[in-house]
Amino acid sequence: MLNVTDVSLSFGGLKALDTVSVAAAPGAVTGLIGPNGSGKSTLLNVIGGVYLPDLGKVTLNGQALPLGRPDRVAKRGVGRTFQVPKLAHRLTVFQNMLAGERDHCGESLPNLFFRPGRVARQEKEASGRASTILNRLGMYHKANDLAGSLSGGQQKLLTMGMLLMADPAVLLLDEPAAGVNPVLIEQQVAFLKTLRDEGRIVILIEHNMDMIANVCDRVYVLDAGSVIASGTPHEIRANETVIRSYLGQPANTQEV
Amino acid sequence: MAVDFVFSFQCPEYFVLQVTINSIIYASEIAVIAVGVSLCYSILRFANFAHIQLAIVGGYLAYSFATIPGLTLPLPLAVFLAAIATGLIAVLIDIIVFSRIRHISAEGKMIVSWGVALFIRSMLAAIYGGSAKVFDVPTEVIVCQGGIFTTLDITVVGVTLLLMVLLHVFLFRTRTGSALRALASNYELAVTRGIPGDRLIRLMWFLSGALAAIGGSLFAMQTRLQPSLDLVILLPVFAAVTIGGMSNVFGAVIGAIVLSFAQNFLIWIDFGSLFFGEPWHIPTQLRDYIAVLALLLVLLLKSSRAGGEKK
Amino acid sequence: MIDFAIYSVTVIAIWSVLALSLNLQFGMTGLVNFGQILPFAIGSYAAGIGASLGYPWWVGATAALIFAPLFSLAVILPAQRLSQDYWALITLGAAEIFRLTMLNTPSFAGGADGLNVPRFGDSLTALYVSLGLLAVSFFFAERVSRSPFGRMLRVLREDEVLASTLGRNPIRYQASISAAAWIMAAAAGVAYGHFSGYVAPTSFTVTETFIIWTAVILGGPGRNIGVVCGAIIIQLLGVSSRFVAQWVDLPSDLIANLRLASFGLILVVMFIYRPQGLIPEAREVHDAERD
Numbered sequence: 001m002l003n004v005t006d007v008s009l010s011f012g013g014l015k016a017l018d019t020v021s022v023a024a025a026p027g028a029v030t031g032l033i034g035p036n037g038s039g040k041s042t043l044l045n046v047i048g049g050v051y052l053p054d055l056g057k058v059t060l061n062g063q064a065l066p067l068g069r070p071d072r073v074a075k076r077g078v079g080r081t082f083q084v085p086k087l088a089h090r091l092t093v094f095q096n097m098l099a100g101e102r103d104h105c106g107e108s109l110p111n112l113f114f115r116p117g118r119v120a121r122q123e124k125e126a127s128g129r130a131s132t133i134l135n136r137l138g139m140y141h142k143a144n145d146l147a148g149s150l151s152g153g154q155q156k157l158l159t160m161g162m163l164l165m166a167d168p169a170v171l172l173l174d175e176p177a178a179g180v181n182p183v184l185i186e187q188q189v190a191f192l193k194t195l196r197d198e199g200r201i202v203i204l205i206e207h208n209m210d211m212i213a214n215v216c217d218r219v220y221v222l223d224a225g226s227v228i229a230s231g232t233p234h235e236i237r238a239n240e241t242v243i244r245s246y247l248g249q250p251a252n253t254q255e256v
Numbered sequence: 257m258a259v260d261f262v263f264s265f266q267c268p269e270y271f272v273l274q275v276t277i278n279s280i281i282y283a284s285e286i287a288v289i290a291v292g293v294s295l296c297y298s299i300l301r302f303a304n305f306a307h308i309q310l311a312i313v314g315g316y317l318a319y320s321f322a323t324i325p326g327l328t329l330p331l332p333l334a335v336f337l338a339a340i341a342t343g344l345i346a347v348l349i350d351i352i353v354f355s356r357i358r359h360i361s362a363e364g365k366m367i368v369s370w371g372v373a374l375f376i377r378s379m380l381a382a383i384y385g386g387s388a389k390v391f392d393v394p395t396e397v398i399v400c401q402g403g404i405f406t407t408l409d410i411t412v413v414g415v416t417l418l419l420m421v422l423l424h425v426f427l428f429r430t431r432t433g434s435a436l437r438a439l440a441s442n443y444e445l446a447v448t449r450g451i452p453g454d455r456l457i458r459l460m461w462f463l464s465g466a467l468a469a470i471g472g473s474l475f476a477m478q479t480r481l482q483p484s485l486d487l488v489i490l491l492p493v494f495a496a497v498t499i500g501g502m503s504n505v506f507g508a509v510i511g512a513i514v515l516s517f518a519q520n521f522l523i524w525i526d527f528g529s530l531f532f533g534e535p536w537h538i539p540t541q542l543r544d545y546i547a548v549l550a551l552l553l554v555l556l557l558k559s560s561r562a563g564g565e566k567k
Numbered sequence: 568m569i570d571f572a573i574y575s576v577t578v579i580a581i582w583s584v585l586a587l588s589l590n591l592q593f594g595m596t597g598l599v600n601f602g603q604i605l606p607f608a609i610g611s612y613a614a615g616i617g618a619s620l621g622y623p624w625w626v627g628a629t630a631a632l633i634f635a636p637l638f639s640l641a642v643i644l645p646a647q648r649l650s651q652d653y654w655a656l657i658t659l660g661a662a663e664i665f666r667l668t669m670l671n672t673p674s675f676a677g678g679a680d681g682l683n684v685p686r687f688g689d690s691l692t693a694l695y696v697s698l699g700l701l702a703v704s705f706f707f708a709e710r711v712s713r714s715p716f717g718r719m720l721r722v723l724r725e726d727e728v729l730a731s732t733l734g735r736n737p738i739r740y741q742a743s744i745s746a747a748a749w750i751m752a753a754a755a756g757v758a759y760g761h762f763s764g765y766v767a768p769t770s771f772t773v774t775e776t777f778i779i780w781t782a783v784i785l786g787g788p789g790r791n792i793g794v795v796c797g798a799i800i801i802q803l804l805g806v807s808s809r810f811v812a813q814w815v816d817l818p819s820d821l822i823a824n825l826r827l828a829s830f831g832l833i834l835v836v837m838f839i840y841r842p843q844g845l846i847p848e849a850r851e852v853h854d855a856e857r858d
Binding site for chain 2: 646670777830839
């Protein structure tokens, strides 16, 4: 269980998050929706350890996450993707995948020279897994392409793949479907459902309401840094406040 | 480098006065050069190390205009022409080099600026030779209320004050100036609002080149002109700019003042008597240490404040 | 002539080690070290000071290999979480401070006159030591470059935030690669001290740092064999300028300045027209057969 409790964060005079509380259960997909600038990405950045909140805390299975330290949060099994995919553009797809490997013994200088056998073994094992995941994502044929040469949608898939290399308990996904072609979206929806069924905690920011309705078990609506509603996708669609503040302008918000 | 000679015979309050005078003079020399670095950083977002060489180019040009047989212009006119010429050189460098690499990373631009600096420095040394040139400035020593300074010092401080006021008026009172400031605060936005980015960048280069030339000439008049003068100017200027917050033009002026006072007072204070009972001063050669330490201190503060947040 | 060839190859080998060291920092990791000459100076001065205090050569060498990584940590730790502009300023400042310290402590480091260092027994020893050092450095750099560690260094170079969301603490990687790279450069410094027989502050200015940078940018940042080629070209330009000076009968310091100007030009031109260098970074190809 991932619990965000009363998190507040201001940038300068601007309140980006105002006593936000969110609970995300394992084996379920939790959606975050809201207009641009409502604080969704900021919230994901707080959970992921990129921003240190002014107030409040985030716990994973009852234990507080070391906020403000993205590397330590990641080590606790929290993986995240970004709205604009972050990749090592000048490395190949396969090398990017391998960079997702957790606790690689080959990332220590002494091991490289004194325990080359162990390093080679873990590298081989990681390569095997990277191949499997790339196959699962339908990207194996791109393994030796430079990550920077992929299309936007493929880059998003690749960042998902990198996350899976670390087998995270929590997945924070920032608009995985934005700018992705419909075929890939379907693939992603199927993929998200598998991840959910594996018992992971999935938190998803998405503007595509069909995708939200399709995969989310619970949805939180943010507006101007506060949670204004939460419930099942069905309840949210019926909620007056939400319709007024957000769903009322489908033309602007249904980005695909 | 200001006046280092007068500490021996006066009473303490005169020392303070004298050290203050020295600090103001040195701060002026640094400030004129430092504002150009800030100006460039505020708009193009990279630390331009070639700026120091522009200052030296300005110094050499002023020297040439004032001494080449048949030309021998009066010094103020020579410096003025040198400023214009150096401004044009800066614009030329932008056209040939920096305008082609607008899209690359800040590190890349910084490295390129070193390439430019290396080129200019070596060409200056090739043309003028490595030996020192001395400006023939008629100067008188003035003793006033126990403080000692020269007429040249007054000129240095006066010119700096005038330039800073002009720069301030330009940036804050004119349309072009506020367009420049708009570019500095958000380049993309300013350009989409119809501000001619490229033309203003050229103007920025001209201004910073011209200021560098005047600063370099003043610096050279106080000491001497040599290609290796760049190493003397480099650290204090970048320390001043860092203290001032890199992209804040008048922050750089404050930085120059803070740094100069810190340097002069730390060297003046008799730490020996304070702590060990025997007179001991920080040797004057260690001026640059103070610059680097100030730089480190500011960076440490920045680093701890950056803790965990944004990127 | 053969003496001159031995001399040239020795110089080239030493500068190649410096280029490899900078490549580990900048080419692979993206650390902008504008004080690359500092570990080299530490090495040379450790050799010189050790000798002036009457110790055998290995004392100075050991001191160099201990102090260089400590200095690298002292320089890199304050700069963590700051952008590369500041890292550049700090390294530049540190190198200048070291040079000024040596300049201003005549009793300890010889001041402007410098120190004498015992020379290698003969020029062939110098050659073998330098080539041996180059071989070891190259092996090390290649091993790092093709390893998971090198891969994460490149990820850091591309995007530090990405590395930290993958659970890596950037500073751990940056600090260990700098320490290793500085040890390499310090070893080159020790060899240089014993090779030239003399250390003085004038050998370790900002200009020297930029000669190393020119080699790296010319050869191909991120590619070990590339930066070695870069160092070879740059140093060949350097040693050949003596002949040029004799042939065209121009003063040697004029030639030296024109040579430096050409380095500056190379740096700028490469960045504009061929930023990947003469021999670009190779992409690590995954061989499906190996799975």
